[in-house]
Amino acid sequence: MSPTESLTVQPKMLGFGQITIASGETSICTILGSGIGIAIYDIATQIGAVAHVVHATSTSTKKQELGRTADLAIEEMVNQLQQQGAAIGCLQAKIAGGSLMFKNENKEALITATIDEIKKQLQIAKVQVLGEDLRGTQGRKFIFNPIGCECSVEFADNTTRLI
């Protein structure tokens, strides 16, 4: 049985470029391709924030969702966690995604830049990265369960990996 099948409460779906807070019994699930799922959480309070980041940095002057780019998303996630009562000095993170679903050199470079920016921003925010499942050529279902702050990835061939 996969982690999503074993959940009693249906997970809340997160779209591309979005951020949400996770607490209680509701897990967060997002489908990843080239994008990166980030879960930042406080294990003591079991409150987490999950983002589905698509790019490294924001280049547009147009209004964008803060979750689209790594440079804005991680700061926003930490702010939201602080507002929810998480202990900022104790935050931990797990990240997954960044697959190259089909061959394209430009997009491979964009994915690498996004991963690098996420790691840089997590370091700036003093968030410790405890697990990652990055790159490859397969899509992933990224699931964060606030109870125990567990993170897992499911692949389309039904294999599952805890990270």
Next chain:
Amino acid sequence: MTNKTHYDSPRLELLHHTFNKATEDASAAMSTWTNGQISLSLDELSEVSLESVSEDLNLGMEFFTMVVMTLDGEVGGTMILTFDEKNGRQLAATLINREVETDEVWSDLEKSALNETGNILGCAYLNALSDLVSANLVPSPPYFIQDYGASVLEQALMEQAITEDKVLICRTTFCKGTEELNWNVFFIPNSGMRTAMEKSQKASC
């Protein structure tokens, strides 16, 4: 068959005509390839928010068989041909003139049949776009992928997502006679292609 012809934006109305021409060319090629059995119809051209795009296109958590072709370069885009398992296998069986395979793993012959379908469709579609934007667009070979539809869509949308609040997507539906099939072609232009198409439409007005 829904053929969405009423748009809130005059710009989308103009782009619809562009894609309609490309769809007609692709439909003619598909009809030849399938001995007149299958045709295409432009279903919808839409600008949707990145955040809700996979849900809007029903590509959320679903597993699809897909053939992907890309146009690399400043003026480019991605074409994604999607089938559910049953329909994909039925098409492959028809094309190779065999019974529908029951093995879980697709045979090389089945994959090749779908890739060739993508190639024929993609080339017809992209030739029409090449004429429109006066650029020599060279597509990649087709890639056969079985995975979450949203995962493939996300990579196709990467370039538009850098600069655009809303992403432009063209969806085409297949028909067998009057029956609508559960197959789709999505064309996702990159930002350069969006600009080139809009310029071309303005010039022709």
